[in-house]
Amino acid sequence: MTPGTFLPSDYLPIMVMLIFATGFGVVTLWVGRYFRLRRPYAEKLEAYESGNPPSPPPRFRFSIKFYLIAILFVVFDVEAIFLYPWALVYDKIGIFAVVEMFLFIFLLLVGYAYAWRKEALEWEK
Amino acid sequence: MELLWILVKILIVFGVVMLHVAYATYFERKVIGHMQVRMGPMRVGPHGLLQPIADGIKLFFKEDVIPTPADKQVFYAAPLICLISAVSSLAVIPFFEGFAIANINIGLLYIFALSSLASYGVVLSGWSSNSKYAFLGGLRSSAQVISYEIAMGLSLVGVMMMAGSLNLTDIVHAQMSSSFKIYLIPQFLGFFVFVVAMLAETNRTPFDLPEAETELVAGYFTEYSGMRFALFFLAEYIGMIIMSCIGVICFLGGWSGPFHVPGLPFFWFVIKVYLFIFFYYWVRATLPRYRYDQLMALGWKVLIPLALFNIVLTGTIKSISG
Amino acid sequence: MSSGFKQIVGDGLRFKPLPVDKHGIHLAARTCASDARDALRKARSEGLFMETVTAVDHLEDGKLELFYLLGNYERPERTLLSILLDRSNPKIPSISDIFPGVTWHERETGEFFGIDFENSLDSRRLLLPDDLEGYPLRKDFKPRKLPPVGRSKPFKYEQASDEKSGFVLNLGPQHPATHGVLRVILHMDGEYVLEADPILGYGHRMQEKIAENMTYTQMLPYTARMDYLSALHYNHAWVMAVERLCGFEVPERAEYIRVITSELNRISSHLLWYGAFLLDLGGFTPFLHGFADRERILDLLEMVTGSRLTYCYYRFGGVANDVDDEFLKKTLEFVAHLRSRLPSYHDLVTGNVIFEKRTQGVGVIDRDTAACYGITGPCLRGSGVGFDIRKAFPYSIYADLDFDIPVGENGDCYSRYLVRMQEIEESLKIIEQAIENIPEGKIRSKVPKTIKAPEGIAAVSVESSRGNLCVILVSKGDKKPYRAKFRVPSFSNLSIFPKLARKELIADTLAILGSFDLVIPEIDR
Numbered sequence: 015m016t017p018g019t020f021l022p023s024d025y026l027p028i029m030v031m032l033i034f035a036t037g038f039g040v041v042t043l044w045v046g047r048y049f050r051l052r053r054p055y056a057e058k059l060e061a062y063e064s065g066n067p068p069s070p071p072p073r074f075r076f077s078i079k080f081y082l083i084a085i086l087f088v089v090f091d092v093e094a095i096f097l098y099p100w101a102l103v104y105d106k107i108g109i110f111a112v113v114e115m116f117l118f119i120f121l122l123l124v125g126y127a128y129a130w131r132k133e134a135l136e137w138e139k
Numbered sequence: 140m141e142l143l144w145i146l147v148k149i150l151i152v153f154g155v156v157m158l159h160v161a162y163a164t165y166f167e168r169k170v171i172g173h174m175q176v177r178m179g180p181m182r183v184g185p186h187g188l189l190q191p192i193a194d195g196i197k198l199f200f201k202e203d204v205i206p207t208p209a210d211k212q213v214f215y216a217a218p219l220i221c222l223i224s225a226v227s228s229l230a231v232i233p234f235f236e237g238f239a240i241a242n243i244n245i246g247l248l249y250i251f252a253l254s255s256l257a258s259y260g261v262v263l264s265g266w267s268s269n270s271k272y273a274f275l276g277g278l279r280s281s282a283q284v285i286s287y288e289i290a291m292g293l294s295l296v297g298v299m300m301m302a303g304s305l306n307l308t309d310i311v312h313a314q315m316s317s318s319f320k321i322y323l324i325p326q327f328l329g330f331f332v333f334v335v336a337m338l339a340e341t342n343r344t345p346f347d348l349p350e351a352e353t354e355l356v357a358g359y360f361t362e363y364s365g366m367r368f369a370l371f372f373l374a375e376y377i378g379m380i381i382m383s384c385i386g387v388i389c390f391l392g393g394w395s396g397p398f399h400v401p402g403l404p405f406f407w408f409v410i411k412v413y414l415f416i417f418f419y420y421w422v423r424a425t426l427p428r429y430r431y432d433q434l435m436a437l438g439w440k441v442l443i444p445l446a447l448f449n450i451v452l453t454g455t456i457k458s459i460s461g
Numbered sequence: 462m463s464s465g466f467k468q469i470v471g472d473g474l475r476f477k478p479l480p481v482d483k484h485g486i487h488l489a490a491r492t493c494a495s496d497a498r499d500a501l502r503k504a505r506s507e508g509l510f511m512e513t514v515t516a517v518d519h520l521e522d523g524k525l526e527l528f529y530l531l532g533n534y535e536r537p538e539r540t541l542l543s544i545l546l547d548r549s550n551p552k553i554p555s556i557s558d559i560f561p562g563v564t565w566h567e568r569e570t571g572e573f574f575g576i577d578f579e580n581s582l583d584s585r586r587l588l589l590p591d592d593l594e595g596y597p598l599r600k601d602f603k604p605r606k607l608p609p610v611g612r613s614k615p616f617k618y619e620q621a622s623d624e625k626s627g628f629v630l631n632l633g634p635q636h637p638a639t640h641g642v643l644r645v646i647l648h649m650d651g652e653y654v655l656e657a658d659p660i661l662g663y664g665h666r667m668q669e670k671i672a673e674n675m676t677y678t679q680m681l682p683y684t685a686r687m688d689y690l691s692a693l694h695y696n697h698a699w700v701m702a703v704e705r706l707c708g709f710e711v712p713e714r715a716e717y718i719r720v721i722t723s724e725l726n727r728i729s730s731h732l733l734w735y736g737a738f739l740l741d742l743g744g745f746t747p748f749l750h751g752f753a754d755r756e757r758i759l760d761l762l763e764m765v766t767g768s769r770l771t772y773c774y775y776r777f778g779g780v781a782n783d784v785d786d787e788f789l790k791k792t793l794e795f796v797a798h799l800r801s802r803l804p805s806y807h808d809l810v811t812g813n814v815i816f817e818k819r820t821q822g823v824g825v826i827d828r829d830t831a832a833c834y835g836i837t838g839p840c841l842r843g844s845g846v847g848f849d850i851r852k853a854f855p856y857s858i859y860a861d862l863d864f865d866i867p868v869g870e871n872g873d874c875y876s877r878y879l880v881r882m883q884e885i886e887e888s889l890k891i892i893e894q895a896i897e898n899i900p901e902g903k904i905r906s907k908v909p910k911t912i913k914a915p916e917g918i919a920a921v922s923v924e925s926s927r928g929n930l931c932v933i934l935v936s937k938g939d940k941k942p943y944r945a946k947f948r949v950p951s952f953s954n955l956s957i958f959p960k961l962a963r964k965e966l967i968a969d970t971l972a973i974l975g976s977f978d979l980v981i982p983e984i985d986r
Contacts, residue, residue, distance in 0.1 A: 030146065050203055083285055122447065
């Protein structure tokens with residue numbers, strides 16, 4: 015199939031598959047309800063805490079140490095997506111593709127080297 | 140009529156894959172068992188052959204404990220997200236010549252999209268359980284996604300360049316007509332990056348950080364039990380099969396083989412997929428777990444540069460030779 | 462004050478050397494509460510390490526006698542500092558600022574004897590429940606009846622009092638990584654540990670009080686229940702303490718048998734640790750490989766002792782049964798077998814990149830810190846200090862055997878791993894030599910049926926799989942020990958954990974915890 019030939023009907027099976035998968039999950043859980051044992055009591059329903067009395071749920075500000083990397087991820091993920099269409103038509107656009115590649119990857123590497131240099135890839139302690 | 144045909148195809152694929160998932164767990168326990176000087180399951184049926192079925196029945200009838208502090212709606216939805224994204228990925232896999240539920244031209248992109256979606260299930264389950272271990276597990280999962288996902292996407296760019304398509308059937312065809320027959324040889328760098336990212340994608344050892352048993356008890360599914368836990372489990376194994384399929388399709392030549400096996404067009408495909416699955420188990424029996432800042436360093440400082448280098452290399456060689 | 466003590470401990474700060482073969486104490490001194498700090502500060506500057514702090518209740522004198530037992534990594538010498546405190550109001554300034562690691566010992570002694578360590582860094586209870594009244598190791602302690610255990614009421618959530626309390630993670634008592642009923646409260650910042658606070662006592666059985674109510678012989682089986690992974694070393698320490706105190710002879714053949722069996726026990730303990738440590742790091746094949754080989758040791762020990770885990774095999778003046786040629790033959794076979802297996806152990810783990818990344822530079826203990834906390838055993842030798850009781854105070858026949866003490870270089874988890882793996886090889890060497898030279902003869906000397914140890918004190922150490930295990934036995938000439946203190950290696954080794962865990966990732970803290978080779982019932986006693 016050549017790129018650019020978009021036929022919505024090709025996607026019909028995917029739609030059906032999505033519905034089927036959802037249906038399977040929901041139905042198994044729902045049917046199971048009538049067969050499962052159900053004997054809850056207060057202690058059983060506590061959140062697991064290594065055998066200690068439960069402490070307050072973890073609902074407060076939590077310091078994740080990889081914030082900068084997460085930002086970089088967004089940037090790089092978008093750039094990676096730009097490479098896809100280019101890779102697909104690589105054969106057809108000839109020398110332009112090669113020049114483009116070196117330019118693009120060079121730019122990517124500059125940003126990458128900057129991030130590395132600024133220790134954005136390290137964890138803050 | 141067409142719809143019926145689609146449904147029949149889906150049922151066949153789903154049924155076959157479910158059977159394979161069941162026996163992949165059996166295979167895993169046997170393989171790892173023998174690697175660890177023990178027998179694996181032996182009790183249920185001859186050589187424990189009925190063990191997966193017994194497990195399934197047990198999980199179906201088990202009590203479904205939903206902790207009081209859990210965020211109910213999200214708690215219900217999380218395993219479904221994982222399952223749906225895993226099962227739906229099956230739609231685009233071509234198991235043999237001309238057989239795929241949906242032969243769409245962005246197959247690879249579709250798989251990426253759904254596998255990223257699966258990590259939402261993990262993150263949400265960790266969040267909604269309202270338990271600390273699950274919470275940490277969910278966070279680790281998000282950390283893991285941002286560590287390997289780019290490398291994974293970039294590792295396959297080389298394959299796209301060589302095949303000129305995102306359609307999985309076309310990629311296999313392009314490989315069959317290429318000079319090496321499989322892309323593993325020209326794309327060995329890409330293959331390496333892909334395999335590492337693949338292990339991280341499916342949360343398997345040595346990147347099983349979100350569920351790290353000895354650190355976080357069971358990680359994101361600490362609070363899940365019975366059938367809900369089974370759905371996570373199912374999703375994980377289907378995910379392994381999907382990733383193995385992608386590896387086979389993009390690097391090992393899909394269903395093509397050294398000779399044609401009459402009547403079994405999927406023969407080579409299954410063999411190759413099981414090679415991957417065996418590799419998963421082998422790694423699990425061998426390696427300890429990474430620490431998660433180390434996984435990030437690996438993803439960002441090793442895999443991404445390698446993948447970029449692979450793209451440049453592929454482009455250069457292609458433009459010189461072509 | 463009994464006369465037995467006067468022999469040892471003079472008045473004032475006056476050190477007096479003693480025959481070590483009898484008491485195991487080289488220098489003993491008495492000082493007063495106000496001078497103790499100066500004496501201990503001097504000891505600290507000389508590089509002595511704190512073995513333990515304990516006390517004895519002299520009810521009829523109205524006094525509590527507090528002991529500081531100090532060891533030396535470099536020289537085989539042991540110093541006992543004794544302080545008499547008034548029983549009605551025992552008070553002494555804490556030395557936890559001099560020896561940071563002594564805090565746990567002070568907490569334990571404080572709660573058992575009601576001694577008030579003033580200005581202590583931490584004066585909470587360590588092993589006992591908070592609602593216990595009285596001081597159990599005092600002689601006039603009356604245990605109260607426990608209320609029947611019923612189903613607890615449902616818990617209520619408390620809202621976090623303030624933001625600063627942050628993320629608190631409970632590690633244990635029901636957690637896969639704590640290898641027993643240890644609880645560690647981790648105050649976290651993200652995945653970094655700000656503060657680790659081990660909570661002990663879940664498996665506390667008051668073994669030391671039990672010992673006071675048992676005859677020497679009756680106590681013997683209990684010793685195996687403390688550290689169930691090196692039960693024979695506990696047997697050994699107990700029988701040796703009594704033998705030294707009473708002056709019993711042990712026939713040479715019995716000594717050889719003791720060495721062979723206790724080295725087998727050491728290997729089995731190390732093999733289990735090898736698996737459990739890798740399990741903590743996420744690799745689970747080594748566990749089963751280690752177990753498969755450990756099983757053969759258990760079979761061997763079952764042949765001579767009759768049990769597989771909690772042995773009670775040593776007797777005062779010898780061992781219970783003689784070994785036969787089949788055991789010796791099979792043991793030699795096992796030695797050869799394990800030798801052939803060890804390279805594959807190393808192949809699986811030692812060179813592994815992930816393993817090295819996870820353990821190198823993690824949990825570094827230097828020599829000086831080790832001395833503050835009284836670290837012994839493989840944990841200490843990983844830091845490059847070759848202190849091993851088998852060489853420092855050669856007991857049994859270890860003086861006649863040719864073996865090395867493996868030491869590490871960096872004091873990190875990786876060094877501790879290597880030291881233990883090399884120790885397995887050394888133990889194999891010891892077993893081989895012992896089997897080669899084992900003489901014929903009696904296995905038990907004649908000892909009286911009812912053992913009445915003469916008045917006195919003995920501090921006897923053996924090298925258990927985890928380090929310096931010391932039994933301090935105080936006798937007043939009765940059938941029962943007046944006081945028996947078990948100085949257990951894991952207790953001191955774990956006491957450094959809060960310091961090492963600070964500012965580490967949770968994954969690293971578990972690697973550190975795993976590298977200590979803890980047996981929790983040993984700590985809790």
